[in-house]
Amino acid sequence: MSEHGSSPVIRTTRNAVAVELSGVHKWFGEFHALDGVDLKVMRGERVVVCGPSGSGKSTMIRCINGLEMHQRGKVVVDGVELTDNLKRIDEVRREVGMVFQSLNLFPHLTVLENCTLAPIWVRHMPRREAEALAMQYLARVYIPEQAAKYPGQLSGGQQQRVAIARALCMNPKIMLFDEPTSALDPEMVKEVLDTMVELAMDGMTMIVVSHEMGFARQVANRVVFMDFGQIVESAEPEEFFSHPKHERTKLFLSQILH
Amino acid sequence: MTEPGKAAPAAPGRAMPLADPRFRSIFFQTVLIVTVLAAGYVAVINADANLRAQRIATGLGFLDHPAGFGINQTLIAYSEADSYGRVFVVGLLNTLLVSVIGIVLATIVGFVVGIARLSSNWLIARAAGAYVEVMRNLPLLFQILFWYLAVLGTLPSPRQSLSIADSIFISNRGIIVPSFAFGDGAEIVLAALMLGIGATAALGMLSRHRRRATGRPLTLWWAAVLLLVGLPLAVLAATDFPIGIERPVLRGFNFVGGVRMLPEFAALLIALVTYTGAFIAEIVRAGILSVHRSQTEAAYALGLTRGLALRLIVVPQALRLIVPPLTSQYLNLTKNSSLAVAIGYPDLFAVFAGTTLNQTGQAIEIIAITMAIYLLLSLTTSALMNWYNARMRLAER
Numbered sequence: 001m002s003e004h005g006s007s008p009v010i011r012t013t014r015n016a017v018a019v020e021l022s023g024v025h026k027w028f029g030e031f032h033a034l035d036g037v038d039l040k041v042m043r044g045e046r047v048v049v050c051g052p053s054g055s056g057k058s059t060m061i062r063c064i065n066g067l068e069m070h071q072r073g074k075v076v077v078d079g080v081e082l083t084d085n086l087k088r089i090d091e092v093r094r095e096v097g098m099v100f101q102s103l104n105l106f107p108h109l110t111v112l113e114n115c116t117l118a119p120i121w122v123r124h125m126p127r128r129e130a131e132a133l134a135m136q137y138l139a140r141v142y143i144p145e146q147a148a149k150y151p152g153q154l155s156g157g158q159q160q161r162v163a164i165a166r167a168l169c170m171n172p173k174i175m176l177f178d179e180p181t182s183a184l185d186p187e188m189v190k191e192v193l194d195t196m197v198e199l200a201m202d203g204m205t206m207i208v209v210s211h212e213m214g215f216a217r218q219v220a221n222r223v224v225f226m227d228f229g230q231i232v233e234s235a236e237p238e239e240f241f242s243h244p245k246h247e248r249t250k251l252f253l254s255q256i257l258h
Numbered sequence: 259m260t261e262p263g264k265a266a267p268a269a270p271g272r273a274m275p276l277a278d279p280r281f282r283s284i285f286f287q288t289v290l291i292v293t294v295l296a297a298g299y300v301a302v303i304n305a306d307a308n309l310r311a312q313r314i315a316t317g318l319g320f321l322d323h324p325a326g327f328g329i330n331q332t333l334i335a336y337s338e339a340d341s342y343g344r345v346f347v348v349g350l351l352n353t354l355l356v357s358v359i360g361i362v363l364a365t366i367v368g369f370v371v372g373i374a375r376l377s378s379n380w381l382i383a384r385a386a387g388a389y390v391e392v393m394r395n396l397p398l399l400f401q402i403l404f405w406y407l408a409v410l411g412t413l414p415s416p417r418q419s420l421s422i423a424d425s426i427f428i429s430n431r432g433i434i435v436p437s438f439a440f441g442d443g444a445e446i447v448l449a450a451l452m453l454g455i456g457a458t459a460a461l462g463m464l465s466r467h468r469r470r471a472t473g474r475p476l477t478l479w480w481a482a483v484l485l486l487v488g489l490p491l492a493v494l495a496a497t498d499f500p501i502g503i504e505r506p507v508l509r510g511f512n513f514v515g516g517v518r519m520l521p522e523f524a525a526l527l528i529a530l531v532t533y534t535g536a537f538i539a540e541i542v543r544a545g546i547l548s549v550h551r552s553q554t555e556a557a558y559a560l561g562l563t564r565g566l567a568l569r570l571i572v573v574p575q576a577l578r579l580i581v582p583p584l585t586s587q588y589l590n591l592t593k594n595s596s597l598a599v600a601i602g603y604p605d606l607f608a609v610f611a612g613t614t615l616n617q618t619g620q621a622i623e624i625i626a627i628t629m630a631i632y633l634l635l636s637l638t639t640s641a642l643m644n645w646y647n648a649r650m651r652l653a654e655r
Contacts, residue, residue: 065558065559067555067558086563086564090563093559094561096559097559097560098556098559100552100555100556102552104552106556106557106575107575108574108575108578117560118561118562121562121566122560122561124474126470126471126472128471170561
C-alpha cells in the first residue's frame with residue numbers, strides 16, 4: 001500500500017491476528033490510564049469492552065489507531081506495529097474505521113461529502129466512484145435519502161449511522177466503536193445497534209466499547225472487563241454474564257444489570 | 259425612543275399628558291428633531307459667517323488650482339505645476355498602495371504566526387507568543403517611528419550603500435532595485451507572458467477536473483515552468499531582446515535608474531504589517547481553537563494527514579469565525595495608514611488633508627472629501643468581506 005520507512009514491516013496475513021496489544025502502558029501526567037494491557041483480537045472476532053468510567057476503555061481503543069500513543073509495550077494492528085512514525089500511523093488509520101461517542105460528522109460538509117472525503121483524498125478515488133460507494137453504504141444504514149443534507153439537519157441516531165457509513169467507505173479491515181450509543185436519546189439507540197449487528201453478521205472485525213449488554217450477548221465472541229487500566233476479566237458472553245469470576249466484575253455487573 | 263404602536267393603553271382618568279405613552283413619544287421626538295435642526299442651522303450660519311470674514315471662497319474650484327509642491331512618491335506622473343485635484347489622486351493611490359500590500363502581507367503574517375502559536379513545538383509556539391505580545395502592546399505610532407528612525411534611518415548614505423550583486427542597493431534613501439527598460443517590440447514579449455499565465459491557469463483547471471475524474475491530479479509543475487518562464491524567454495530572444503534591465507547607477511550623491519522603495523514607505527509598511535499581523539494571529543488562533551478537537555480526531559481516524567485535516571476540516575470551519583473580526587483588522591490597517599503623516603509618507607491624509615488643507619484653507623471641503631473617501635474604502639472592504647463570509651456561511655446548513 002505504501003512505503004514503510006527504514007525498517008521492514010512483516011504482514012501476518014496467515015495467522016489472522018487483527019489487533020495485538022502486549023504490555024501496553026499509558027500515563028496522563030500522574031494518572032496511570034493503561035497498566036499493562038494485553039489483548040489479542042483475531043480477524044472476524046467481535047469484542048465488547050466494558051468497565052466503569054475512567055477504567056481506560058476509551059484510551060485503549062484510541063491506542064489502536066494512534067489517537068493516543070502508548071508509552072510502553074507494543075501495539076500491532078493488521079501486522080503493522082504502531083510507533084511514532086507518522087506514515088505508519090496513517091497507514092494503520094486507513095485500514096481501521098472508528099465511530100466516536102460524540103457526534104462528530106463534519107458540519108460544513110453534506111452527508112455525501114462526509115462519506116466521500118476520505119476515499120477521494122486518502123485513497124485517490126475518482127469522485128463518481130466515491131459517490132457511488134458512499135450511496136451504497138448510506139443505503140446499507142438506511143438513509144440514502146439524506147445524502148444531500150447537512151449533519152445538523154439529522155437526528156442523533158441518523159448522524160451516528162452516517163458516521164458508520166463514513167467509516168465503512170474506506171473499506172476498513174477493523175472497526176472501532178467508542179461508546180457509539182451513549183450520547184444518543186434512548187429511542188435512537190436501537191437503530192444504531194441494529195446497524196452494528198448487521199455489520200457483525202457480515203463478519204467485520206469489531207472492537208466495541210459499550211455498556212449495551214444486550215448487544216454484547218447478541219454479537220460478541222468475547223466480553224472484556226476493564227478496571228483501573230487493567231483487563232480484569234475476558235470471557236465468552238454466556239460465561240461472562242452468568243459466572244463472572246472476579247469480585248470487581250460481579251460488582252460492576254450488579255450495578256448495571258438491575 | 260419608544261414605539262407608538264406598541265404603547266400600552268393610557269390609564270383612564272389620569273390627567274398628566276406625559277404619562278400617556280403615545281403623547282410622550284411624539285413629544286420627545288418633536289423636541290429631538292427641533293433641537294437637531296436648530297443645531298444644524300446654527301452650524302451652517304456660523305460657518306458661512308466665518309468663511310466670509312476670512313474671505314474664503316467655498317466650493318470645489320480649488321481642485322483645479324496648481325498645487326506648487328512636490329511629492330516624493332507618485333504612482334502617476336505628477337509635477338509641482340499639477341493641480342490639487344491631481345494631488346488628491348496621487349495621495350489616494352499611495353494610500354491604496356500601502357493598504358493593499360499591507361493587507362495581503364498582514365494576512366500572511368497573521369496566519370503563519372497564529373498557526374505557529376498553536377504548534378506543539380515549544381520554541382515555535384513561544385516565539386510566536388512573544389511576537390504577538392510585543393507587537394500588539396506597543397503603540398503603532400511608536401513602531402512606525404522605530405522602523406523609520408532607528409532601523410532604516412541608520413542605514414549608510416547612498417555612497418556607502420549596501421549592495422547585492424551591484425544591482426540592489428540599500429541605503430538611507432531607500433531600497434533601489436533594477437527596473438525594466440522597454441524598447442520596440444516589447445508588447446510581443448508581454449503578450450507571450452500573458453499567454454503563458456493564461457495557459458497555466460487553464461492547465462490548473464484541467465488538473466482539478468482530472469482529479470475529480472480519476473482521483474489523481476496531473477503533475478504540471480514542469481509545464482507551468484515552461485509556459486511561465488520558457489515561453490517569454492524564447493520570445494524575448496526571438497525578438498532580439500526588446501526588454502532590457504536598467505541597473506541603478508550611483509551618480510553624484512544619489513542613484514539614477516532603477517525602481518526605488520522609499521524608506522518612508524518601507525517603514526510604514528513594515529510597521530502596519532507586523533502590528534496588524536499580531537492581531538490577525540490572535541484571531542486566527544481563536545478561530546482554529548474554536549473548532550472542537552473531536553473534528554480533528556475524526557479526520558485523523560479516517561486516515562487524513564495532519565495537513566489535509568487542517569486544510570479540509572479545521573480551516574474551513576474556523577474561517578466562519580475568523581472573517582468578521584478579520585474585516586475589522588483590514589479596516590484598521592487602512593485607516594492606520596494615515597499615521598504616514600508622522601514620517602512624511604505622502605498618503606491621502608498627508609498630502610490632501612495635510613498640505614493641501616494648509617495651503618488652501620478649504621477645511622470643510624477637504625475634510626468632507628477625505629472622510630467620504632475613508633468611508634468609501636472601509637465600506638467597500640466590508641462589503642467584499644461580508645460577501646465572502648456569506649458564501650462561507652452557506653456551507654453550514
